[in-house]
Amino acid sequence: MSGRAGEATDAKEMAMEEGEERTRLTRRGFFGQTGRWGAAAVVAAVADRAGRPGLVDVAAGQTPKRGGTLRFGLPNEPLTLSGTMTGGDQGLGIVMSALYDTLCVTDYTTNTAKPGLALSWTPRDPKTWVVKLRSGVQFHRGYGELTAEDVVFTINTTIEKKHTGVFAWSSVQGAEVLDRYTFVIHLSQPYQPLQLTALGSVGGNVISKKAFEDLGREKFERNPVGAGPFEFKEWKEGSEIVVTRFDKYWQPGLPYLDRIEFKIIKDHFVRQNLLKTGGLDVIFTLQYKDVEEMRRTPGITVHSVPGQTFDFIASNPKDPVVGNRLVRQAVAHAINRNAIVSEVYYGQAVPTNIPTPKGFVGYPGKVWYPYGGDVAKARQLLAEAGHPDGVTFPVIVSDKLQLRRELEIISGQLARAGIKIEIQGLDLGTFNARFFGPDVTKKNFRAALRDIAIVSPDPDSTVYWFHHKGTLGWVGLEDPQIDKLLEDARAESSTEKRDQLYKRLFDVIIPEATYIYTVHANYISASRSMVRSWEQLPTSIARYTAIWLDR
Amino acid sequence: MSGYLLRRVLEIVPTLLLITLLVFSLLQVTGGDPIAIMLGPSATSELVEQVRHELELDRPAWVRYPVWLWRVGQGDLGKSIRTRRPVLDMILARVPVTVTLAASATLFSILFGVSGGIYAATRRGRPGSYVVGVAAMVGGSVPNYFLALVLMVVLGVELRLVPIAAFSIDVLRDPQTLPNLLMPTLALGAGYTALLSRITRASVLEVLEQDFVRSARAKGLAEWAVTVRHVLRNALLPIVTQVAINAVYLLGGSVLIETIFALPGIGSLLVESIIARDLPVVQGITLIVGFLFIVVNLLTDLLYSILDPRIRYA
Numbered sequence: 038m039s040g041r042a043g044e045a046t047d048a049k050e051m052a053m054e055e056g057e058e059r060t061r062l063t064r065r066g067f068f069g070q071t072g073r074w075g076a077a078a079v080v081a082a083v084a085d086r087a088g089r090p091g092l093v094d095v096a097a098g099q100t101p102k103r104g105g106t107l108r109f110g111l112p113n114e115p116l117t118l119s120g121t122m123t124g125g126d127q128g129l130g131i132v133m134s135a136l137y138d139t140l141c142v143t144d145y146t147t148n149t150a151k152p153g154l155a156l157s158w159t160p161r162d163p164k165t166w167v168v169k170l171r172s173g174v175q176f177h178r179g180y181g182e183l184t185a186e187d188v189v190f191t192i193n194t195t196i197e198k199k200h201t202g203v204f205a206w207s208s209v210q211g212a213e214v215l216d217r218y219t220f221v222i223h224l225s226q227p228y229q230p231l232q233l234t235a236l237g238s239v240g241g242n243v244i245s246k247k248a249f250e251d252l253g254r255e256k257f258e259r260n261p262v263g264a265g266p267f268e269f270k271e272w273k274e275g276s277e278i279v280v281t282r283f284d285k286y287w288q289p290g291l292p293y294l295d296r297i298e299f300k301i302i303k304d305h306f307v308r309q310n311l312l313k314t315g316g317l318d319v320i321f322t323l324q325y326k327d328v329e330e331m332r333r334t335p336g337i338t339v340h341s342v343p344g345q346t347f348d349f350i351a352s353n354p355k356d357p358v359v360g361n362r363l364v365r366q367a368v369a370h371a372i373n374r375n376a377i378v379s380e381v382y383y384g385q386a387v388p389t390n391i392p393t394p395k396g397f398v399g400y401p402g403k404v405w406y407p408y409g410g411d412v413a414k415a416r417q418l419l420a421e422a423g424h425p426d427g428v429t430f431p432v433i434v435s436d437k438l439q440l441r442r443e444l445e446i447i448s449g450q451l452a453r454a455g456i457k458i459e460i461q462g463l464d465l466g467t468f469n470a471r472f473f474g475p476d477v478t479k480k481n482f483r484a485a486l487r488d489i490a491i492v493s494p495d496p497d498s499t500v501y502w503f504h505h506k507g508t509l510g511w512v513g514l515e516d517p518q519i520d521k522l523l524e525d526a527r528a529e530s531s532t533e534k535r536d537q538l539y540k541r542l543f544d545v546i547i548p549e550a551t552y553i554y555t556v557h558a559n560y561i562s563a564s565r566s567m568v569r570s571w572e573q574l575p576t577s578i579a580r581y582t583a584i585w586l587d588r
Numbered sequence: 589m590s591g592y593l594l595r596r597v598l599e600i601v602p603t604l605l606l607i608t609l610l611v612f613s614l615l616q617v618t619g620g621d622p623i624a625i626m627l628g629p630s631a632t633s634e635l636v637e638q639v640r641h642e643l644e645l646d647r648p649a650w651v652r653y654p655v656w657l658w659r660v661g662q663g664d665l666g667k668s669i670r671t672r673r674p675v676l677d678m679i680l681a682r683v684p685v686t687v688t689l690a691a692s693a694t695l696f697s698i699l700f701g702v703s704g705g706i707y708a709a710t711r712r713g714r715p716g717s718y719v720v721g722v723a724a725m726v727g728g729s730v731p732n733y734f735l736a737l738v739l740m741v742v743l744g745v746e747l748r749l750v751p752i753a754a755f756s757i758d759v760l761r762d763p764q765t766l767p768n769l770l771m772p773t774l775a776l777g778a779g780y781t782a783l784l785s786r787i788t789r790a791s792v793l794e795v796l797e798q799d800f801v802r803s804a805r806a807k808g809l810a811e812w813a814v815t816v817r818h819v820l821r822n823a824l825l826p827i828v829t830q831v832a833i834n835a836v837y838l839l840g841g842s843v844l845i846e847t848i849f850a851l852p853g854i855g856s857l858l859v860e861s862i863i864a865r866d867l868p869v870v871q872g873i874t875l876i877v878g879f880l881f882i883v884v885n886l887l888t889d890l891l892y893s894i895l896d897p898r899i900r901y902a
Contacts, residue, residue, distance in 0.1 A: 116671050199638050255672060274681040275852020302753055302850040306737065310745050311752050465863055509636070 099569065105586035106296040107568065110308040110320035114275060114301045117258040120242030121191060121200040130239075130578040131321055132299050135280045136177075137263035138287075139241030140168065140188070141232050145575055148396055148494035150232035154183065154243060154264065158236060163227035163530070168236070170218040175285040177268035180245040185220040189213060190246040192222070198254075205240030205492070207501075208527070227528035229535065233493040266292040266582045276301060286582075293585035312337060312563055318586075319564045319571055321579075325383045325439060328561060336566045340573035341385050344560040345491040347392045347499070348377075348443060350432065350553040351472070354514045356483045358430045363422035364456075365550035366406075370418065371454035372447055373410035374555050381443045385559040391543055392491075392499040394557050394575075398532055399496040399539020405547045415454035427455030432484040434460060435468035443555070444486045458484070473509050480512065488558065490577060496539045497527055504546055514551045596889075600882050607878040608871055609653070615867055616649050622669045622865040643669055656871065665875070666868040670861070675872035678857065684758045686853035689776065689845070690838035692757075692769050696777035697784050698831060704781070705788020705827075709796060710815060720785060727782030733844040736775035740848070743771060753850040772849045776842050780834045787830050791823035798822070824895050832888035836881045 115129040116122070120137045141150035141158070150158075158168045174183040192212040195203050208228035213221050222231070235241065248262035261269050264287070267280035278299040282292060300317060302308045305324045311317040313334055323331060323339070332339045350368065352359040359365055374388035388408040393400055419427065434444045441462060448458050463471070471481040492498040503510035505523045522545065526538040546552070564571045570583040623640045640646045644655075659666060665675040708720035744752035750770050757769045795801065796819055804814045843855040854873060861869035893899045 199635050203635060258671075259673070273852070274678070275685075275856060276850070300753070300850065301852075303856075304848055304850070307740070307753050307848060307850060310740065314745055314748060314752060316752055470865070 099587070101293050101569065101583070101585040102587060103293050103585070104295050105293075105588065106298060107294050107319065107581075107584060107586065108317045109297055109299045110302050110311060110317040111299050112303060112305075112308070112322045115278070118261040118269065118272070118278075119200070119254070119258040120239070120244045120261065120263055121195040122239075122258065130576070132278055132280075133239070133242065134578045135265055135267040135297055135581050136261055136269060137242035137244075137265045138174075139237055140170075140243065141237035141241055143233060143237045143494060145494065148233075148398075150237050153237070153241065154188075155236060155241075158232060160530070161221070163528070164224040166222045166224070166231060167215070168220055168222060170220075171287065172218050174264050174287040176245040176248065176264050177262050177283055178248070180248045180262050183243055183245070183264045184217050185214045186217075187246045188243050189220050190249070191242070191244050192240075194249070195240070204502075205235045205238050207234070209235065226524070227530070229527060229530055230493065230495040230497040233495040234498055238493045267294075267297060270296075288582060291582040293583070294581065297581065309563075312565065315565070317565075318568050319562060321562045321577070323561045323563055325381070325385050325561075328383060328385055331563050337563055338566060339561065339563045340571065341559045341561045342573050342575050343387050343394060344558050345394055345494055345575045346488055346558050346560075347389065347394075347491070348440070348486070348488045348555045348558065349392065350447075350484055350486050350555070351482075351503075351510075351512050352484045352551055352553070353480070353482060353512055354551050356430070358424075358428050359484050361422050362549060363418045364424065364428055365553065366548065367415040367418035367422065367454060368451060368456060369406040369550045369553045370411045371415035371451050371456060372406070372553065372555060373450050374406075374408040376410075376450065377443055377446060377556055380446055381439050382556065382558055385561060386556040387559075389554050389557055390547055392489075392503075392552070392554055393496050393539070393543075394491075394494075397494055397496050397499070398536050399526070399543070401540045401543050406553075410450060412454045415451075415456070419455055424455075427457060429457040429459065430483050431459040431461050432486055433463055433468060433471060433482045434486045435463060435465045437465070437488070439558075440486055440488060447486070447555075494575075496535075497523075500539075500542065500546070501527065503552060504542075512551055514549060516545070516549075519545055593890075596886050600879070603882060604875060604878055605657075608657075608875055611871060611874045612649070612653050612656075612867070615862075615865065615870060622867065645669070656868070660875065665872040668861075668866050668869050670864045670866045670869070675868050678869060679854065679872055679876060682852055682854045682857050684761070685846075685851050686839065686855065688757050688759055688769070689772055689842070689851065689853060690835060692773045693777035693780060693838055694831065694835045696773050697780040697834060700777075701781040701784025702788050702827060704785040705790075706792055706815060706820065708785065708789045709792035710811075712793065720789075724782040724785045727778040728786070730778065732775050732779055732842070733848060735778055736771065736845055736848045739771045739775055757851065768849075772845050772851060775848075776838070776845045780838075784827065784830055784834070788823070788827050791826045792819055795819045795823045821895070825892060828891060828895065829888060832884055832891075836884045839877060839880050839884070 109131070111131060113129075115132050117129075118132060118136060120133060139153045140155040142153040143149075144151050152171075154171055154174055156169045156171050158166055160166050168188075170183070170185055170188065172182075175181070176183055176187075189212040192206060192209065194200065196206050196209065196211060208224050208226050209231075210223045210225050212223065215221055224231070243264060244257070245262040245264075249257050252260060252262075259272060263269075266283055266286050266288070268283045270279040270281045272278045278301075279296065280299075281296045282294060286292065300311075302311065302317075305322070305327070308317070308320045309323060309327060309331065312320045312331075328339055328341060331337055352365050352368075354360050359368075369390075378384060378386045378388050387394070390405045391401065395402075419425065422428075432444060434440050441460075444458075444460050448460060451458055468485075468487070472485050472487060473480075501523050502508045503512075504514075504519050505511060506515060506520050519542070522538055522542040526535050526542065529535045529538060560573055560575055560577065562571070562573045567587045569585050569587050572580060572583075574580070623636050623643070623645065637646070644652065647655075656666060665679075667673060668675055668678055671678065704720045704724065708717040708724075711717045740752050743749045750767055752771075753768075757765050757772065759766050759769060792815075801814060801818055804818045805811075809817075839854075842853070843859050845851070846853040846856040847859075854877070858870065858873045860866075861873070
């Protein structure tokens with residue numbers, strides 16, 4: 038332990054020395070250094086066109102400065118740092134983004150896949166894709182060049198050993214090496230979301246075959262070897278994870294930062310106050326109620342973007358009350374989504390009827406249930422359902438603060454339409470077990486409110502896991518038409534046709550109302566003003582190569 | 589004495605067995621599937637079942653419990669379901685923080701609680717004793733999490749005297765973390781200090797009325813000598829008992845204080861593990877904290893005979 042602490046101190050001192058050296062260099066040879074920075078900026082801009090948006094702070098018109106430590110406040114501790122695993126909620130993606138580059142990089146402005154470690158991905162036939170890799174990409178800690186062998190090992194190990202990231206490789210049977218920089222992916226069925234959901238999400242992280250074999254799975258999870266801009270340095274359990282600049286990163290001159298310290302601070306109040314008092318430089322997630330106050334705080338910038346998430350009420354179609362479609366539709370009509378946005382999320386959310394945010398393929402642009410609610414229509418539907426005097430049923434919810442509050446507000450809204458709900462608050466563990474029973478017969482709820490973060494900006498990620506028969510989120514509505522539409526939309530290669538298929542799907546599933554969607558909550562972070570090029574993405578990952586500190 | 593000691597040591601085994609059986613049963617009754625929790629919404633039923641099989645969670649509870657016990661007997665607390673790391677490693681990583689905080693809060697409460705109690709008792713009826721009484725009432729009434737937040741806002745945010753979050757308080761290995769200890773110690777120690785000062789005051793007052801105290805004063809002994817040598821020594825038993833009880837509770841980790849000050853201690857690990865239904869970790873912590881509880885109680889009992897030679901164990 039003392040050794041590790043010593044290493045950390047040494048690294049800090051080294052970083053300081055390097056920083057001082059750079060300061061002297063700047064004084065001695067300003068033009069020379071500016072030229073080098075300019076070259077780095079050009080390289081970064083080229084890389085930007087290759088698919089890594091927002092790498093250089095061009096908009097600010099400033100030349101990035103090298104060096105420094107970014108102290109980042111995380112709300113959760115990851116369970117593992119193996120690139121092939123998930124777990125640990127929002128902390129995981131944030132840290133893994135520093136350690137691993139993905140095969141494809143998602144451009145969230147267009148919701149499309151851009152080249153990352155992979156330069157191209159082409160279907161040889163609908164069930165076979167050929168992927169070409171970038172050459173010269175190095176793994177951390179001297180584990181050599183990243184090749185097709187590493188990628189194939191990563192994919193096949195994830196699938197065969199059922200690492201938790203295996204969901205990203207849905208429909209993928211396996212992969213094989215063609216040459217040093219080319220590999221083939223074999224699919225069990227045509228699968229169009231491959232680029233975004235597999236190559237661009239957790240599936241796109243590539244681990245070093247040699248490191249994984251040398252260390253073994255358990256050690257690797259705590260001492261990961263990736264090819265991202267930062268390499269793993271130290272993990273103080275329950276306290277912090279430290280990563281340092283990877284000097285052999287494939288994008289020359291990047292990243293700008295020397296070191297990132299991810300501090301695990303679960304309490305919002307503490308995290309926010311640490312940012313205010315200078316103990317942290319960036320924090321991820323804020324209490325919605327505190328956003329405005331943080332915006333008014335001098336020296337703090339709040340970044341809030343519509344999130345790729347959705348809140349929803351799931352209903353059990355076999356239930357004697359909510360099993361009636363008219364009752365479900367009455368609930369969907371009685372909810373005032375605008376009030377949820379203002380009262381629960383303090384304006385930091387977007388009301389919705391569907392799980393798919395605006396900008397995704399298949400976004401229908403139509404409203405089935407008015408965002409302001411329609412109590413009269415809800416009462417009429419209840420009467421048609423044979424419940425003119427109203428209905429009562431329980432709704433389970435986890436201990437997530439905003440969801441509890443959301444359900445309380447929904448409860449008041451539904452009461453006006455004659456629908457009484459009994460709120461059953463459960464701790465997250467019990468809630469998840471009741472909600473995600475291993476199969477539908479083991480689910481134990483009549484109705485449930487929860488939220489979901491979308492894996493990738495593809496409509497398949499928002500609907501398949503909940504509406505297709507047999508998936509873990511499926512509540513038991515058996516409809517071959519829905520399954521077929523989901524499968525066809527997965528397989529369709531034409532974006533226009535996919536768009537139409539998802540629009541048709543929504544016309545079927547939204548009136549069924551087994552899932553009643555309420556809002557897409559924003560992703561929010563806040564940074565100190567000296568942190569430049571911090572970009573809040575609509576998901577819980579981050580990009581660090583462009584970040585620099587303007588001290 | 590040795591017979592007593594042997595009996596007490598032998599009692600540890602069935603007590604621990606009972607504790608673990610109780611915790612094991614409680615977690616079975618509360619329900620919740622650790623695999624479904626760990627894998628989340630994207631996992632397929634097949635994956636859930638496979639992981640369940642790998643972790644041997646598909647076996648009935650009455651098989652798993654004796655298997656777990658057998659392994660514990662061999663020094664193996666098993667692996668975490670959530671992180672798949674050895675439970676012992678996970679617990680040991682959290683021990684320095686919890687022990688440091690427990691020791692610091694205990695020392696704080698002894699220093700201020702005992703001296704405050706003696707002061708209030710020996711100056712009964714004077715303004716100083718009322719001040720101590722009011723401070724003890726306030727300290728004992730304010731919840732520690734509230735005090736923690738108030739301290740954080742006043743000392744950390746407004747005055748900026750001390751760091752807000754502690755992160756690490758491993759002072760033995762990293763002395764630089766010493767200032768981090770101040771606020772958690774104050775927040776956690778305040779309640780115990782208040783309790784200890786009231787117990788000390790009551791105990792000292794009782795002894796002060798004894799004849800031997802009057803004799804000591806009549807001999808011409810200085811007041812401090814009377815208080816320390818005669819009064820305090822005879823008033824120590826209830827104080828020691830209370831200190832031991834406090835220390836044991838603190839060793840279990842303070843969930844709220846650890847969470848507020850971002851301290852990676854045993855309390856926060858326990859809560860995380862209960863939420864995730866990570867039974868091996870919950871069992872491991874219960875076993876270790878239960879063991880510490882029993883050992884500290886035993887040591888306290890043995891200390892009695894040193895403090896009061898009239899007490900003998902047979």
